[in-house]
Amino acid sequence: MKTFVNILKCNCPNCKKEKMFKKGGNLLMLNIPKMHKNCPLCSYTFERETGFFFGAMFVSYALAAALMIICLIIF
Numbered sequence: 662m663k664t665f666v667n668i669l670k671c672n673c674p675n676c677k678k679e680k681m682f683k684k685g686g687n688l689l690m691l692n693i694p695k696m697h698k699n700c701p702l703c704s705y706t707f708e709r710e711t712g713f714f715f716g717a718m719f720v721s722y723a724l725a726a727a728l729m730i731i732c733l734i735i736f
């Protein structure tokens with residue numbers, strides 16, 4: 662439950678004390694929040710790991726292949 666609260670507060674996943682963003686953005690005004698590169702308190706690096714989207718690529722490929730097979734059978 663504490664982890665969920667920390668996610669909603671956008672706290673650092675390592676030390677859970679410092680904020681991950683420099684300042685919050687406003688999506689209605691098309692302002693994207695700016696993120697720190699490292700945590701100012703514990704120096705944890707906020708970046709995606711190599712291969713972050715690798716699993717999504719396989720799921721997307723499977724869904725596209727299934728849709729294509731269904732379309733070939735129907736039409």
Ligand SMILES: [Zn+2]
Binds near residue numbers: 676678
């Ligand atoms: Zn931290």
